[in-house]
Structure formats: structure tokens, C-alpha cells
Amino acid sequence: MQNLIAFFTKNFHWLLFLFLELVCVVLLFRYNSYQGSVWVSSANAVVGKVYEWQSGIEQFFSLEERARQLTDENIALEQQLSHVRQELLDLKGDTALADSIMQDVIGELHLLPAKVVSNSLRRPDNLITVDRGRADGVLPDMGVISGTGLVGVVYLAGEHYSVVMPLLNVHSRVSCAIRNHGYFGYMAWDGSSATDAFMEDVPRHAQFNTGEWVETSGYSDIFPPGITIGKIMAIGNSADGLSYRLRVRLNTDFSRLREVSIITDDTFPERLQLLKAARDSMAVAN
Numbered sequence: 001m002q003n004l005i006a007f008f009t010k011n012f013h014w015l016l017f018l019f020l021e022l023v024c025v026v027l028l029f030r031y032n033s034y035q036g037s038v039w040v041s042s043a044n045a046v047v048g049k050v051y052e053w054q055s056g057i058e059q060f061f062s063l064e065e066r067a068r069q070l071t072d073e074n075i076a077l078e079q080q081l082s083h084v085r086q087e088l089l090d091l092k093g094d095t096a097l098a099d100s101i102m103q104d105v106i107g108e109l110h111l112l113p114a115k116v117v118s119n120s121l122r123r124p125d126n127l128i129t130v131d132r133g134r135a136d137g138v139l140p141d142m143g144v145i146s147g148t149g150l151v152g153v154v155y156l157a158g159e160h161y162s163v164v165m166p167l168l169n170v171h172s173r174v175s176c177a178i179r180n181h182g183y184f185g186y187m188a189w190d191g192s193s194a195t196d197a198f199m200e201d202v203p204r205h206a207q208f209n210t211g212e213w214v215e216t217s218g219y220s221d222i223f224p225p226g227i228t229i230g231k232i233m234a235i236g237n238s239a240d241g242l243s244y245r246l247r248v249r250l251n252t253d254f255s256r257l258r259e260v261s262i263i264t265d266d267t268f269p270e271r272l273q274l275l276k277a278a279r280d281s282m283a284v285a286n
Contacts, residue, residue: 110263110264110265111145111261111262111263111264112132112136112137112138112261112262112263112264113259113260113261114130114131114132114144114162114259114260114261114262115130115131115258115259115260116128116129116130116257116258116259116260117129117130117131117161119254119257121168121194121254121255122194124169124170124191125169125170125171126166126168126169127155127163127164127165127166127169128144128151128152128163128164128165128166128257128260129161129162129163129164130144130161130162130164130260130262131160131161132160132161132162132262133157133158133159133160133161133162134157134158134159135159135160136160137264138154138157138162138262138264139154139157139264140154140155140156140157141153141154141221141222142154142222142262142263142264143222143223143227143262143263144164144166144260144261144262144263145223145227145260145261145263146252146257146259146260146261147259148228148251148252148253149227149228149229149230149250149251149252150167150174150216150223150227150228150229150251150252151164151166151167151252151254151257151260152164152165152166152167152169152172153165153172153174153222154262162262164260166254167187167189167197167229167250167252167254168189168194168197168254169189170188170189170190170191172187172188172189173186173187173188174186174187174216174220174222174223174229175187175216175217175218175219175220175223176199176214176215176216176217176229177214177215177216177217177218177225178199178202178206178208178212178213178214178232179212179213179214179215180212181206181207181208181212183202183203183206183208184202184217184219185199185200185201185202185243185246186199186200186201187199187200187214187229187248188200194254194255195249195250195253196230196233196247196248196249196250197229197230197247197248197250198245198246198247198248199214199232199244199245199246199248200238200243200245201238201243202243202244202245202246203243203244204242204243204244206244208232209232210232210233210234210235211231211232212231212232213228213229213230213231213232214228214229214230214231214232214246214248215227215228215229216229222263223263224263228251229248229250229251230248230249230250230251230252231248231249231251232246232247232248233247233248233249234246234247235247
């Protein structure tokens with residue numbers, strides 16, 4: 001104990017100097033926007049690289065499991081494409097026209113593949129980090145999907161990494177509809193289960209059954225219609241009793257999520273800019 005006291009006494013001025021330097025650095029980055037942004041960008045790059053190394057090691061030891069998962073995802077994608085094509089065929093009654101419309105829709109969308117380098121499941125505000133950023137054309141508010149269904153929305157985009165807000169986040173809201181019925185609401189998560197979420201605000205006059213599928217409605221600039229979200233497992237009432245609240249088993253297994261695709265298209269930056277301008281205009285008017 002005496003040696004410890006002697007050490008602090010002898011080096012007190014150096015320790016005080018280091019403490020004051022630390023305080024200055026914290027104040028500099030916290031209360032200066034430019035320095036703060038530089039720090040956040042640098043920290044995200046370093047943390048992203050560490051997560052990427054860790055993810056690479058984990059994937060190396062799970063190659064067999066990953067191969068099986070990719071097979072399942074390819075089957076699910078084929079089923080979704082077949083479902084969309086059949087709906088177009090029923091609507092148009094012309095095979096050639098249905099195929100042409102599908103090619104036009106798919107041609108407008110670009111799916112940018114990305115690897116998941118960090119993922120959490122047990123927090124109310126879960127986030128996912130992927131190894132794609134602004135250098136790859138990724139922007140905030142772009143949709144993210146997997147081979148089995150919807151994943152979430154890009155929340156922050158760095159130069160080489162992006163943070164995704166998944167469905168398993170209490171702040172997530174995704175416009176959705178019951179397949180083949182057209183009744184729509186929004187998908188939300190209450191933090192209780194990593195496999196289930198809830199479709200809220202379904203009108204009381206809606207007619208449907210458990211076991212039916214929920215998909216994106218297309219009533220947003222983020223996701224096209226028809227992307228699978230999950231299957232209806234139970235039907236309940238909202239807190240005020242004015243609408244249905246459906247428990248939905250998510251089709252994406254977030255505990256095994258390794259690869260995702262970011263939805264981009266040529267018109268997204270323009271639509272995003274217009275939407276931001278509209279929101280700014282409304283804020284000024286209010």
C-alpha cells in the first residue's frame with residue numbers, strides 16, 4: 001500500500017496531465033460537430049473491420065450450415081417469383097405480358113449483396129451492421145431483404161459499412177398487407193420474441209385466416225410490394241378494440257442471418273430528396 005501511495009505521489013503531475021488531456025479530448029469531440037463526425041466515422045470503420053474479421057472466422061466454421069441455408073433461400077426466392085408471376089398472369093391473362101412486366105419491375109431494382117458482420121437479438125433496439133456503405137451506393141432508408149423475406153431498413157450509412165434497423169427493433173415500422181386480400185396495416189415489434197412480430201391496425205371488417213401470409217404492401221418508397229414478411233399465427237384485438245392485432249411468425253430467421261441484399265434503384269436518390277424537401281416544407285409550415 002505504501003508503494004502504491006509513493007507511486008501516485010511521485011507521478012501525480014503526469015497522472016493529472018493525462019486526466020486533463022482526456023477531459024479535453026472528450027469535450028473537443030462532444031461539443032464540436034466536425035470533430036465529432038470525424039470521430040464517429042473513424043470509430044465505425046475500426047469497429048466494422050473488427051466485426052468483419054470476427055464474422056469471417058464464424059462463417060469459416062459454419063460453411064456446411066451456410067450452404068444449406070443458401071439452398072433454402074434460393075427455394076424461397078423461386079417461390080416468391082412464381083407467386084408474383086402467377087398474380088400477374090391472373091390479372092393480365094397473358095403469359096408474355098406477365099413475363100414482360102416482371103422483367104420491367106426486376107430491371108428497375110438492383111439488389112446489392114452484403115455480409116452481416118454484426119447482429120443482435122436480445123435488445124429492444126437491435127441493430128445489424130453490414131459490410132456495404134456509401135462507396136457502394138448505399139443510402140439511409142434503403143430496404144434490406146434476405147433470401148427468405150424482409151430484414152429491415154438502412155439506418156446509417158458510413159463509407160464502407162452501414163447500420164440496419166431490422167424488424168426486431170421496437171422503433172421499426174413497415175407498411176404491410178395480407179396476401180391475396182389487400183387489407184393493410186403496419187408491422188411492429190414489441191421486444192418479446194426474436195421470431196414473432198405484430199401486424200397492427202388491420203380493419204375490423206377484414207376477412208382472413210391464420211396461416212395466411214403477410215407481405216410488403218408497396219405503400220412506401222422503401223419496399224416494392226410482395227416481399228414476404230411472415231405467416232399469421234394468431235388473431236387478436238388492438239388495445240382500443242377498434243382493429244385487429246395479428247401475431248406474425250417472421251419468415252426471416254434473424255439468428256442465422258449471414259447474407260442480405262440491399263434494395264437500390266436508379267430513382268431512389270431523387271425520391272429521397274423529394275421526400276425530404278416535402279417534410280422540411282411541412283415542418284416550416286407548422
